Amino acid sequence: MLLVDVHAHLDLLGNDREIAAAVERAAAAGVKSIISNSVDPKSMRKTLELHQRFGIVKAALGLYPTEASRLSAAAIEGELNFIRSCRDRIAALGEIGLDYQEAKLEKDRRQQQVLFERQLELANHIGKPVIVHSRQAEKGVVETLIRLGCKKVVMHAFHGSLKLAEKAAGAGFYITIPTNIPRSSHFQAFAKALPLSRLLTETDAPYLAIHREGSSEPAHVAATIARIATVKGMVPEEVANVVFSNYQNLFA
Ligand SMILES: [Zn+2]
DSSP, X not given: OOEEEEEEOGGGSXXXXXXXXXXXXXXXXXXXXXXXXXXSHHHHHHHHHHHHHOTTEEEEEOOOTTHHHHSOHHHHHXXXXXXXXXXXXXXXXXXEEEETTTOOSHHHHHHXXXXXXXXXXXXXXXXXXEXXXXXXXXXXXXXXXXXXXXXXXXXXXXXXXXXXXXXXXXXXXXXXXXXXXXXXXXHHHHHXXXXXXXXXXXXXXXXXXXXXXXXXXXXXXXXXXXXXXXXXXXXXXXXXXXXHHHHHHXXX
C-alpha cells in the first residue's frame, strides 16, 4: 500500500537507533513518505539531519506558536532567514500556527499572530506548503490563512467544528485524520463527512496514539487508512491511493 504520514516529530521518538528502527518499521508497513515537523531552532537542525539520513523522511521547518514569546525578535529573524536558506531542502513550513490555550494574554496572542503571519508570508514567498497547528484558535487560524491567500495548507489535528473544517476544505486546504481516530468521535465524524479528496493522514508521533497510554509512530498510518475505509465504506487500498495522490498534489 502507498502510505504517507504528513505530520510526525521523529526527533522525539528516542535516540538515533530508536528513530532508525521506527523509520524501518514505517517503510516495511508501506509508508513512502514521513514529513517530520520541527517546533524550535534545535528541532529544525535535527529534522534536517534526519532528512539527510533517511530517504523517506522529509523536513518541515518552523517555529511553534509558543516560540513567539520564548525567542527574542532577533532570534526569530535569524530563524526565518535560516528557513529561507534551506528552501531547497524542505518540503514545508511546520509546525506553525496559533495556540490560545498556551497564550492567555492579549500581548502573547498578538506575538503569536505576528510570528504565524511572517511564516505564512515566507511560505507563500518560497512556494512551500504549511502544516498548521491550531488550538482554541481555529477560527482565527482559518481566517488568517484565507486572508493571506495561502493555497497549500495542511490543517493538523484540527479540533474546530465540522462547519469550519468544511470551510477550510472549501478553500482548498487539506485536513488530517490522525492515528487516534479509533478513540475520537470527532475525527470519525470528520472522516465520514469530509470528501476523501481533502484528507491526509498523520500520526503527530509520538502523540495522538491509537491507545491513550501508548505512543504513535509513522507505521501506524496503516491502521488510520483502514479506519477511514470502514467509516467511508471503501476498501483500504482505494483510500490509501486517494490520500497518497492528495499528498503528491500538495507536496509535488
Ligand atoms: Zn505536532
